[in-house]
Amino acid sequence: MIAANLPALQVVVPLLGAVICAFLRRGAVAWAITLVVCLVMPAIASTLLAQVLTSGPISYALGGWRPPIGIEYRVDVLSAFILLLVSVIAAIMLPYAKRSIEQEIPADKHTWYYAIFLLCLCGLLGMAISGDAFNIFVFMEVSSLATYALISMGKDRRALLAAYQYLVMGTIGATFYVIGVGFLYSMTGTLNLADMASRLAGIENSRPVLAALAFLTVGISLKLALFPLHVWLPNAYAFAPSVATAFLAATATKVAVYLLLRYFFTVFGASVIFAHLPTTEVFLLLSVAAMFGASIVAVFQENVKRMLAYSSVAQIGYITLGIAIANQAGLTGGIVHLFNHALMKGALFLAIGAVVYQTGVVKISDMAGLGKRMPLMMGAFLVGGLSLIGVPGTVGFISKWYLVYGALEQDWWWLAILIVASSLISVVYIGRVVEVVWFRQASGPVKRATDPPASMLLPTLLLAAMTVYFGIDTSATAGVAGLAADWLLAGIR
Amino acid sequence: MKLDVIFRIAAKIFIPFMLVFAMYVQFHGDFGPGGGFQAGVVAAAMVIFYAIIFGLESAQKIFPQRVVELMVPAGVGIFASVGIAGMLMGENYLNYSPLGPDSAHGQEYGIILVEIGVLVTVAGTMVAIFYSFMGRDR
Amino acid sequence: MVLLTLLAAVTLGIIRMRNLFAVVILGGIYSFLMASVMIVLDAVDVAMTEASVGAGISTVLMLGTLYLTHAWEIRPVHRDLLPMFVAVATGAALVFGTFALPPFGAADTPVNTHVAPYYLENSIPDTLVPNVVTSVLASYRGFDTLGETTVIFTAGIAVLMLLKGRRELKPGPKRRRLKR
Amino acid sequence: MAVIHEIIAHYNHWIIIFLMVSGLYIVVARGNMIKKLVGLGLFQTSVYLLYLSPGKILGGTPPILSPDYSVYSNPLPHVLILTAIVVGIATIAVGLALVVRIHEAFGTIEEDEIFAEDEDE
Numbered sequence: 001m002i003a004a005n006l007p008a009l010q011v012v013v014p015l016l017g018a019v020i021c022a023f024l025r026r027g028a029v030a031w032a033i034t035l036v037v038c039l040v041m042p043a044i045a046s047t048l049l050a051q052v053l054t055s056g057p058i059s060y061a062l063g064g065w066r067p068p069i070g071i072e073y074r075v076d077v078l079s080a081f082i083l084l085l086v087s088v089i090a091a092i093m094l095p096y097a098k099r100s101i102e103q104e105i106p107a108d109k110h111t112w113y114y115a116i117f118l119l120c121l122c123g124l125l126g127m128a129i130s131g132d133a134f135n136i137f138v139f140m141e142v143s144s145l146a147t148y149a150l151i152s153m154g155k156d157r158r159a160l161l162a163a164y165q166y167l168v169m170g171t172i173g174a175t176f177y178v179i180g181v182g183f184l185y186s187m188t189g190t191l192n193l194a195d196m197a198s199r200l201a202g203i204e205n206s207r208p209v210l211a212a213l214a215f216l217t218v219g220i221s222l223k224l225a226l227f228p229l230h231v232w233l234p235n236a237y238a239f240a241p242s243v244a245t246a247f248l249a250a251t252a253t254k255v256a257v258y259l260l261l262r263y264f265f266t267v268f269g270a271s272v273i274f275a276h277l278p279t280t281e282v283f284l285l286l287s288v289a290a291m292f293g294a295s296i297v298a299v300f301q302e303n304v305k306r307m308l309a310y311s312s313v314a315q316i317g318y319i320t321l322g323i324a325i326a327n328q329a330g331l332t333g334g335i336v337h338l339f340n341h342a343l344m345k346g347a348l349f350l351a352i353g354a355v356v357y358q359t360g361v362v363k364i365s366d367m368a369g370l371g372k373r374m375p376l377m378m379g380a381f382l383v384g385g386l387s388l389i390g391v392p393g394t395v396g397f398i399s400k401w402y403l404v405y406g407a408l409e410q411d412w413w414w415l416a417i418l419i420v421a422s423s424l425i426s427v428v429y430i431g432r433v434v435e436v437v438w439f440r441q442a443s444g445p446v447k448r449a450t451d452p453p454a455s456m457l458l459p460t461l462l463l464a465a466m467t468v469y470f471g472i473d474t475s476a477t478a479g480v481a482g483l484a485a486d487w488l489l490a491g492i493r
Numbered sequence: 494m495k496l497d498v499i500f501r502i503a504a505k506i507f508i509p510f511m512l513v514f515a516m517y518v519q520f521h522g523d524f525g526p527g528g529g530f531q532a533g534v535v536a537a538a539m540v541i542f543y544a545i546i547f548g549l550e551s552a553q554k555i556f557p558q559r560v561v562e563l564m565v566p567a568g569v570g571i572f573a574s575v576g577i578a579g580m581l582m583g584e585n586y587l588n589y590s591p592l593g594p595d596s597a598h599g600q601e602y603g604i605i606l607v608e609i610g611v612l613v614t615v616a617g618t619m620v621a622i623f624y625s626f627m628g629r630d631r
Numbered sequence: 632m633v634l635l636t637l638l639a640a641v642t643l644g645i646i647r648m649r650n651l652f653a654v655v656i657l658g659g660i661y662s663f664l665m666a667s668v669m670i671v672l673d674a675v676d677v678a679m680t681e682a683s684v685g686a687g688i689s690t691v692l693m694l695g696t697l698y699l700t701h702a703w704e705i706r707p708v709h710r711d712l713l714p715m716f717v718a719v720a721t722g723a724a725l726v727f728g729t730f731a732l733p734p735f736g737a738a739d740t741p742v743n744t745h746v747a748p749y750y751l752e753n754s755i756p757d758t759l760v761p762n763v764v765t766s767v768l769a770s771y772r773g774f775d776t777l778g779e780t781t782v783i784f785t786a787g788i789a790v791l792m793l794l795k796g797r798r799e800l801k802p803g804p805k806r807r808r809l810k811r
Numbered sequence: 812m813a814v815i816h817e818i819i820a821h822y823n824h825w826i827i828i829f830l831m832v833s834g835l836y837i838v839v840a841r842g843n844m845i846k847k848l849v850g851l852g853l854f855q856t857s858v859y860l861l862y863l864s865p866g867k868i869l870g871g872t873p874p875i876l877s878p879d880y881s882v883y884s885n886p887l888p889h890v891l892i893l894t895a896i897v898v899g900i901a902t903i904a905v906g907l908a909l910v911v912r913i914h915e916a917f918g919t920i921e922e923d924e925i926f927a928e929d930e931d932e
Binding site: 518523524525526527528530531534535537538541562565566568569572573576586587589596597598600601603604607608610611614615617618619621622623625626627628629 | 675676678679680683684687688691692695696699756757758759760761762764765766768769770773774776777779780781783784786787788790791793794795
């Protein structure tokens, strides 16, 4: 019975967890419940992935109504991969969250904060698993509202402003998404994505469908912070509480990318997207602009969280670049980078979160000498940084390898050069931090800093270790990503 | 807020009707326009109306803050558990068919229960939000 | 048609006004007009919701916010180019898309022939509920409604988290105004 | 003449688009946070019409089954828009709560003033 209902449980368990948390008064109990939920999630997700790999996509009819009538949950290789990514990241971060939240959030709000965290998780998982266009919108809003709340609880008052800006832009994005779905619905009469795809056959090039494509692309791009629609992201990441930043950076934009892939390849079909429309050119241009523009801005940031946030915008550029290259290797690179970037950004933000926890310092110039005081945390930071650069032996290298390979396959040697060149910029901003942290004398609050307690140390080190492990043994990550890419591209050939 | 006699009497007359109307909207939703959400809003409007006229404190005496706060998750809990109940009886999540003697009655009962869940969360949330805004100025 | 024209007029008013109090009241009027349009379109449930939410709850909350902040908008010192561009581009895409939609009011469009007839034909045998909107909302697409309730739940917790408790009187803000 | 005929035939589309675009314009152009949220509300509300109009069948009645009628308008868009309205008010409520907190923290709700102030930090 449980096995048959896993797709529903994947979303309903965090929801029930949130309900329970909201009933409680004690933060520690809420944390324990959240922890249990977050440990169950990867188990469900990995079971689903295993099922998909052995016996093909799973379709689950919610309420027992067959798909175009009711809402369908559809798990395929790609969505199972995303589910696993989101739930693993949540599970790793939760032990870390306890201390960090105790320090950053007022005690009477802990239970609510955990409830909101679980709701955010529920929304993200719901977006990734749903096979219904409107259901995706509803869960997008669950996760977005939860995200605004998570961000707004940052200690700096600018967190409120960041949350407000994100709320406005996020809502515009969601409304654009709704407009796009509305056009598609008007033309097909259905909201089920698979049904929609089959009923779009023959009218792909009608005007409402093209308009729908435009609105969906812009709406989702706002959510995934595609350059130049990224302006909400740096402030949101810079001022949110540490755990929220790390969790959102590792998951939220990834799920939006998944949506884009889903619409491009399975609903509209790659032949529409890439054959007749300038999608490739637009995405190439924007991705390259993100890779360079955002990286260069990152170099000049004083606040280390902001620096990493800009770096995220640049890294999203690599992911969308994979979409634009749109051959097997390129797409594999893009998808595997979803996972890889989540690992390394998670490690980086957790390391910085620990610095904030121990010292309260967020400016790069104030971090002098931390390398000696917090060797393990700064070691994790270094690993994440090296991976951002794309040094062999880290996951960052794997993603870039596939991307360069994909670019060369398309005979775009100039693009391969650009990918390598943009990595050099990340050498500059990571190098800047490394120089300050290891080669300068400690002063101020840094002098008394030490590595944080184990509950914060281990998750960070685990992410750093995974950054290295999956950089060497790529069979799991790149293997699944490759399968997902094959499956997405099956529409073209 | 000025306590005006006319307002108070008007409120005393209106509020019971609002409650009746909310219940009508809730349970007549199967046959006419309406349902849990609309009823929740009307019920919340009743509390808000009361709070505006008689003051926040006296409203909070009748509808305490803590109760309202608990209503917010409770409704979702009811809704989600109805879904779980269907699942425990061997159907897919949110399939209400096994809840009644036959499939159609099961659906009908399920819809009524679920609408109550919606009512509880909506009314609770609207009042909680209103309380939060009003409470800010003290 | 008359209603739609009135809606447009109200919108112009909202754009022009700088007294936020008036803007909020116009927003309420807008919602009432919108609800009337919805009744014309046979969406009675939606109209009821729009009237109670748009004209009721959201106006109350807006007024509450105005009471806690202040009611005048400063003269916008904004560069008008970007907003104009965004608006025109969106408008163009909308015109491009909408004008090729199937004709208004016809019964043989994809929307009215594909999934919807199932609901109309089977609502009573499946669920014994004659109001099809209710049966679709709570059963056929019940999970959307669970999601919707979850959205409300999320918003409720978010607002409570933001606004509950005493104001922190931090020394930080320089230009904090004294209490009205 | 053809042009005028075209405009009149699509009159409701023109208005709907005008409403959406002006809502969006308010959001992007205005610096006052409350006004932005009003604009956001307008933008969302006008999108509802985009869903509801295709579901209307001329001569139909509201989708409440009864032996007296045989043609009903499409119930599905109504359900979707009910959900969308709820999502909309939830967003607006959170937005307003943020505005209240921003006003307490910064003493203003004009974006320009806040950005001006932020630069000296």
